[in-house]
Amino acid sequence: MNDRVEQLLADLPRWPRYGDEERTNLVRALDQGQWWRMGGSEVDSFEREFADRHGAPYALAVTNGTHALELALQVLGVDQGSEVIVPAFTFISSSQAAQRLGAVAVPVDVDPETYCLDPEAAAAAVTPRTKAIMPVHMAGHFADMDALGKVSADTGVPLIQDAAHAHGAEWEGRKAGELGSIAAFSFQNGKLMTAGEGGAVTFPDEASYQEAFLRHSCGRPATDRRYFHQTSGSNFRMNEFSAAVLRAQLGRLDEQIATREQRAPLLAGLLAEIPGVVPQRRDERVNVNPHYMQMFRIPGISEENRNALVDRLVARGVPAFIAFRAIYRSDGFWEYAAPAETVEQVAARCPVTEAINADCVWVHHRSLLGTEEQMHAIAQVVAEEVART
Template sequence: MSDSPRTAPDFPVWPQFDDAERAGLIRALDQGQWWRMGGGEVDAFEREFADYHGAPYALAVTNGTHALELALQVLGVGPGTEVIVPGFTFISSSQAAQRLGAVAVPVDVDLETYCLDPAGVEAAVTSRTRAIMPVHMAGHFCDMDALGKISANTGVPLIQDAAHAHGASWQGRRVGEHGGIAAFSFQNGKLMTAGEGGLVTFSDAEQFEQAFLRHSCGRPRTDRRYLHQTSGSNFRMNEFSASVLRAQLARL
């Protein structure tokens, strides 16, 4: 063995940013409307992100955990239901289901990719299963062909946890091009970050509108008179975060 010292490359400083983020923050500051219902940064970021990932609709939210919760709510997940999650993932994948009163059912992962094993998923589906949550781990896509077939055969929808999959693709298709719902995170360690933040993409217009209501205290996007149409919470992203994320997306 060599007696020479071993060294490891320096880990890059993270997050990465430059004058584009600075300009975005000043732009958001100067517009004088710092919440999404009054400004334009969040709306612009949603359009740009959806276009980049091949999704018809995108909804920016406060963080990735809330993105998962919102997606599960739209699919009717609640007490007495189950959500299939990988046994190897960040805790938010299971906690999002548990916070809604559902049972998170862990399934083994493929040891080559650390993503959900389709055979295990198929065996775990029951009459109580309301969603299957494939987590694209560290940029590696789950086998969306196999999981898509299971979803089609069982009628159980997929929710992609794409917290590690900004810009990633499977068989030449990015996250939004696989249809259904996908949840992203913009937490400090992610490829795109604003410190915190999240986003959900949708292929179905009705699901998108339901999610918008629920993420804005039950208020539709045109409401200025506090006409709450359903129960919800405040998961709205602010204009400053969106301005940073627009610059981050351009660098992706």
Template sequence: MSDRAETLPEFPAWPQYDDAERTALIRALEQGQWWRMGGNEVNSFEEEFARANGADYALAVTNGTHALELALQILGVGPGTEVIVPAFTFISSSQAAQRLGATAVPVDVTPDTYCLDIAATEAALTDRTRAIMPVHMAGHLTDMDALGKLAGDAGVAVVQDAAHAQLAEWRGTKVGALGSVAAFSFQNGKLMTAGEGGAVTFPDNDTYQEAFLRHSCGRPKTDRRYFHQTSGSNFRLNEFSAAVLRAQLDRLPGQVATREERAPLLASLLADIPGVEPQARDERVTLNPHYMAMFRIPGITEEKRNTLVDDLIARGLPAFVAFRAIYRSDGFWETGAPDLTVDDLARACPVTEAITADCVWLHHRTLLGTEDDMHTIARIVRAAVAEL
């Protein structure tokens, strides 16, 4: 039987939902208060999400981009400051800084985990650097030991872009307990979702309190007379989204456990395919929630990679091209870009340049399949790669 004719796994649909979400939505509806200041869902979700991720405090917000923007703002990012970001990431990582008037400084990533390169980060530090933003790519945590030392020695804040990393752990410590602010996304494709949504976790009460003010137009919880204590915007999450997210959070640990079982098997099978290199794993990452199953085919052209993704989709796999280097999008250059050219940044970020062309990812719902499904996925990838 050919691979094109092979019976495909019935991967779970995404998003996943059942009566838990239905019940939650009705609960939010019938409480009669649909915004966070009068209802119970957002407050309850924040407590549950903080606890699940080891954080002292969590603040639910409208989306992951706003989560990053708010996190940077409370740490003093603004005009005249710089934020170091990976060149290989979704563009929200840089735009969150740029929208605050800061300059986003892209640096290269490692060729195996696709996370922030610490040596490149150190080389990019200046007296204007206010924050470093590691992106935990596909759920794999950045080297938080080296980054923590670098940031501590330089007196620079760390803002974790944990959009892919709900429940992740470094050396047994949960992502929200690593001593820095972390921002999460609940967009439709993320590991838990309400269509949109986000959260920020905090290691201390002071930053949480300031973030609360700024996410609610500068207005304290108890204000009835419009005394706005800071500038801000309306980043408040609604009660319906929070109710759905509570159900999604309950389901998440079981899903993560399944993906942790399947991912090593799939990675080993993919690694046996000539030319294919799956994303590596640092042994200090003691829990990876696996936002995506990523692999590279070093040396392939971007055109052939795109053809491969189309072929995988045609064969029934939910495949995607990886992110483009942020400096290769026009939106990056609109405001808050460094005084460099695309070519300058490309020379400084050779790994990102390669990954832009040769990296593929498979939707994380594939990792919720059976062990047999992992073998089927690998056979399909092998056949598609062989036809390049």
């Protein structure tokens, strides 16, 4: 590798990004003298700002993205014996959030180009026990919300958007909170906004928000002084320091999205010129893609060779990762509340996920905050290493 390429990759932006805004906000939270949401103001302020940014009437900040999904599912009535349709290709929290409630997670296949939930496969999986359909906006790219909305309307099964990757995304000019369904977000350390951990749920109506508030605070109303717990629940409350950091992170989100929206098409175009490399396709109905990851496939590569390729990319300075393992190919998926099928039976009806499980690579979104020259450097190294595969 020539010295210039090596230096360009070494100088890629770090993650998380932070500055004086986070420091100022943390001191402000500290000086309140009240560090939990019932006594301070940072969580309340962040919820209003996050809801406004995502076009939602209400937002509730919680401890992490997994809890955001679990809480959202509980508000929709998901419980033991229910079924929840989830993409077979996703992070396992999508299924585990349902399984923790005793619901059976039903994996269905994804689109081969966008890697998002296949609406036809979702429709075919609906049964009288289905309580929710959970599309994941993979790598910031919206699932087909038109087709999935029709499935929901035809079956009466509500959608819940797993928007862990989709901060600031837009579908046909509408944000996640404007699509009429609950959406759950993550602020884990690698996400587009982060406080190390954290999550949020947006709601289209007050009733679902109020129920969620109770359940995220052990079933206790905000004004209760007599320990009158109106519902079951748990402690999913966000602390004031996390909210203070996230307010600063939200403040720089749009600028970062604008940069990634410039760099991602360039890098995708360069990757598409490499023989054997197929980048994630963008649906023209996606107005804004925040680009959680730059994803691409190498159809026909073995999982072993894909893994070795990623190791070589990392060794050369490209922040690459293997894509998510198919959820049904992790032992944790089968521990409880799993479908009455074998791994191979699920795999047989999820051929796209099976392929992605072996051939998909992603490059961390921090790279897309770099320069155009750095995009060329990434593509050059990918081309050289794919040629060696």
